[in-house]
Amino acid sequence: MRFSTLKIAWRNLGRNRRRTLLGVSAIALGQFTLITVNGLNAGYFESMLRIVTGPLIGHVQVHQRGWREERAVDQYIDNLGRAESEIKTLPEVQSVSARIFSPALGAAGEPGREPAEAEMAMVVGVDVPVENREGGILASLPAEDLPGPGSVVLGKVLAQRLKLTPGKTVAVIGQDADGFPVSNIFLVKSLVKGGNEIVSRLGIVMPLKEAQDFLVLPDKAHEIVILGNDYRKAGELADRIKSLPGLKDAEILTWKEAFPVIVRMIGMKTWTDLIFLAILFIAAAAGIANTMMMSTFERTREFGMLLALGTRPGRLVRMITLESVILGLVGVAVGSILGAAVVYLTSQTGIDYGALSGIRGQEINFQGLTLSYIVYPKLEFRNVLFGVGAVMVTAFLASFWPAFLAARLEPTEAVRA
């Protein structure tokens, strides 16, 4: 590429600044939209992915077959200790957490004149240290608020219904695995509002051992949640767990199998990205094609003169193509900078969709998961590159016709035009 070709192409863009500005604006707007919308989607879907592949759901779940449909107390995994030990022998396993879920009734445990009003609840037995990590059921609680022997953590909604606050007691009535009634009074240590809707609305969360004792489920649990090294390799991990002798009759699901709707939603992101990429294509094509066609037709005599001087048609083609590419690059650079700036700023502050939609509260329940209305956009560099690539392809395509026309000009006719 000769320097003068570049110089002429660059300066030509300044000849009709308003037109160039319009072209640049169209491309910049397209790229800006692509980056910001994809940034929003990336932030939203990533938070969703973080939840479904985090400690709450795990990469792989183990249950007794049929438990997910009926959730009966007696549909437990037996020999829990052995199963956990076998799972922990797999090198890629990062953590193993067993849970118990059993329907119960909860009521304020304080003595009073009026009969206590009972509410439907769910006893949730958990591995407290594991669930206290980021993304776990008890993630938000400091050590002193965690449940222990004789104490529980209540889901916030349930606590409101039962008019219970930390420091009070809750009476719990349930059934053990053989159908016999069981009851006890527990101290409410704290309230929890986690990413699991059941816990938030119904949860009476206690240590796994406490739940096993209360519900007479020794060495048993309803669910084992396993986190591996990489959520993308959940299928391989599930296959290895299926081959363990202690779990040969269990139902073993990857996070994708456990939450197919959410997986489909996350998969929609690819389509959303493509739709906005297509919009960028159209914006860039309109901006560049219009600018280049107008610019080329206006310069017919100039091209004729250049051809008369001995300029080869190929050089005219390069000149026009380069002009188109520069126009595209300037537009895409402006759009990328503005888009990246907006995504960066909002990734710090977050965007409260709830507030924008006039919805009170910051969370939405979906598929049993509690998702935040506040989205923290995320800049995906690949989308910037896709945009640049799309604009470059468009720039080449949009310059093809005007360049072809210019290259075919007859100098004598063009000079007279």
Added chain:
Amino acid sequence: MIGNDGNLLVSARGLTKVYRLGAIEAPALLGVDLEVKSGEFVSIVGPSGSGKTTLLNLIGALDSATGGELRVLGQDLSGLNRRERAELRLKYLGFVFQSYNLIPVLTARENVEFVLELQGVGRERSARAGEVLNELGLSEFADRRPLEMSGGQQQRVAVARAVASSPKLVLADEPTANLDGENAEILLHMMRRLRDEYGMTFIFSTHDPRVVEHAERVITLTDGRVAKDERHAPA
């Protein structure tokens, strides 16, 4: 490249050009015989439609004849394809057009440089462009773009560009058509000086009497034929 007769730059025998627009035929040249030797200062005159510009375009390898023979610098133009004609123009011919001569986004120096670059001149082209502009008294315009110059100044820069690579033949189509008397005189004196000092050959198409006065040879075309071919002492 120079033909058998080292002095003969242009030789036309029975040159014809007929423009076709569908079924309509418009003859522009009807058997022109012509010879131009090196160092001549030739003016082609005639009324509008007489074929002046067509003849200049054919000599300048910008267009193809429909009949006859045309040799420029010893080269039979009928045998050249588009690329070879562009090569001939680039290496051996200089052009000055009536208007819109310069690349508007380049300065005067860059316009001259551009042609030198096309010819494959390396890094020294900037200095050489400066020398040419200086030689022709145009150094003060070197860094101005066409829009920052008058029509006369632009035409003088166009001449500088046409002669920068020392072409054998310079073709000028109505070069003074858009110039006032003073600028036309300056331009013609400049071209005469180039002919005198460097032996360049100039062929103009014009109906400007001022150009005719400066010419040593005046070829008059009428209805596509050479009506008169006269030599006279220039003013």
